[in-house]
Amino acid sequence: xxxxxxxxxxxxxxxxxxxxxxxxxxxxxxxxxxxxxxxxxxxxxxxxxxxxxxxxxxxxxxxxxxxxxxxxxx
Numbered sequence: 347x348x349x350x351x352x353x354x355x356x357x358x359x360x361x362x363x364x365x366x367x368x369x370x371x372x373x374x375x376x377x378x379x380x381x382x383x384x385x386x387x388x389x390x391x392x393x394x395x396x397x398x399x400x401x402x403x404x405x406x407x408x409x410x411x412x413x414x415x416x417x418x419x420x
Contacts, residue, residue, distance in 0.1 A: 369395055 354360040373391040374383055 354363065370388070370391055373395060374387060
């Protein structure tokens with residue numbers, strides 16, 4: 347039997363995902379049914395919320411370089 351929901355093992359990742367979903371739902375309107383929300387509205391909400399977002403300091407921001415350091419310039 348396949349579980350209907352898989353828990354995210356890392357609590358920090360779980361918290362970040364939950365926060366992202368909560369912010370998106372708040373932007374779209376908590377009272378609305380998901381079936382009433384268009385794809386374009388979801389896209390616009392995500393753009394509005396994260397257009398200026400930057401990776402957290404220390405996060406790997408790209409593929410590993412030839413030296414093995416994540417996000418390092420070649």
